[in-house]
Amino acid sequence: MAIAQFGKETSSRGEFVRQPNRFTDRITADGSSGRRPEAGRYRLIVSLACPWAHRALIVRGLLGLTEVISLGVVDPIRDERGWRFTLDPENRDPVLGIEFLSEAYLASDPEYAGRVTVPALIDTVSGTVVSNDYPQITLDLSTEWREFHAPGSPDLYPVPLRAEIDALIESIFHNVNNGVYKAGFATGQAAYEKAYLALFAELDRLSARLERSRFLVGDQITEVDIRLFTTLVRFDAVYHGHFKCNREKLSEMPVLWAYARDLFQTPGFGSTVDFDHIKRHYYVTHPKINPTGVVPVGPDPAGWSVPHGRS
Ligand SMILES: N[C@@H](CCC(=O)N[C@@H](CS)C(=O)NCC(=O)O)C(=O)O
Numbered sequence: 001m002a003i004a005q006f007g008k009e010t011s012s013r014g015e016f017v018r019q020p021n022r023f024t025d026r027i028t029a030d031g032s033s034g035r036r037p038e039a040g041r042y043r044l045i046v047s048l049a050c051p052w053a054h055r056a057l058i059v060r061g062l063l064g065l066t067e068v069i070s071l072g073v074v075d076p077i078r079d080e081r082g083w084r085f086t087l088d089p090e091n092r093d094p095v096l097g098i099e100f101l102s103e104a105y106l107a108s109d110p111e112y113a114g115r116v117t118v119p120a121l122i123d124t125v126s127g128t129v130v131s132n133d134y135p136q137i138t139l140d141l142s143t144e145w146r147e148f149h150a151p152g153s154p155d156l157y158p159v160p161l162r163a164e165i166d167a168l169i170e171s172i173f174h175n176v177n178n179g180v181y182k183a184g185f186a187t188g189q190a191a192y193e194k195a196y197l198a199l200f201a202e203l204d205r206l207s208a209r210l211e212r213s214r215f216l217v218g219d220q221i222t223e224v225d226i227r228l229f230t231t232l233v234r235f236d237a238v239y240h241g242h243f244k245c246n247r248e249k250l251s252e253m254p255v256l257w258a259y260a261r262d263l264f265q266t267p268g269f270g271s272t273v274d275f276d277h278i279k280r281h282y283y284v285t286h287p288k289i290n291p292t293g294v295v296p297v298g299p300d301p302a303g304w305s306v307p308h309g310r311s
Pocket residue numbers: 018019020021047049050051052082115116117118119132134
């Protein structure tokens with residue numbers, strides 16, 4: 001069996017099995033979780049390369065929470081000690097005062113031995129991790145932080161649409177968001193092909209759906225569009241080549257490509273996309289997949305600004 005990129009998360013059949021999220025505390029509007037929303041107290045740590053962190057970055061912006069929840073951005077390249085704050089003066093996060101995200105994880109759980117992941121929501125008072133539970137972080141920003149939402153901000157998780165949104169979230173997570181990782185991190189042919197087929201079957205279903213409606217659930221952007229977007233925007237730059245998801249490029253799937261451009265051109269989306277961080281992260285930090293660490297120059301991002309023609 002080939003050597004896996006993440007050995008502890010690879011099954012004997014060569015399948016990638018993602019680790020559970022360790023920190024799952026919540027910040028709730030009524031404080032019943034022991035924490036309530038507070039302006040300036042919590043800090044969101046992201047990598048601009050990471051699709052799971054990217055969701056939180058988009059939602060925070062769309063809801064007008066940028067002055068309420070501060071943002072720290074890690075270097076897209078991890079060293080053996082993990083995510084680093086080398087983009088900040090003196091290589092330290094200016095608010096938390098730490099050089100490595102692992103310091104916050106270990107302050108929260110000195111025994112922590114899993115991967116130190118982004119996004120992470122940190123309590124700036126204690127310096128500990130409140131949550132690295134990325135699916136819950138965005139839902140809580142939408143539903144529990146309402147008192148701080150900017151006037152007129154969208155409802156990304158409307159109550160009457162939740163059953164439909166949740167069902168799509170589930171299949172998109174398994175087949176697309178995590179599906180590209182299952183293809184890319186597979187160490188066996190069968191595991192890879194299974195993930196590849198499931199991915200493109202789901203993309204075909206989504207494409208058919210998006211032929212009929214502008215967004216995944218009706219004519220408004222919801223949480224599930226954001227979750228699909230963060231995978232689609234990385235597709236041609238990374239997943240098509242590096243993760244071998246190459247039946248077609250996104251730019252060769254007309255409906256999905258126009259839909260992705262529609263979102264990209266919506267305020268709060270395109271400005272959060274950093275193709276340099278995205279490409280350097282994947283191509284440099286997966287040495288089992290790309291041993292040379294050479295980062296591709298293309299594709300030309302100019303296509304993202306071509307009018308999408310959707311309405
Ligand atoms: N928390 C989830 C998802 C978040 C995640 O995987 N983030 C990636 C970046 S896209 C990360 O932080 N990886 C750190 C590592 O692999 O050491 C997980 O543990 O799988």
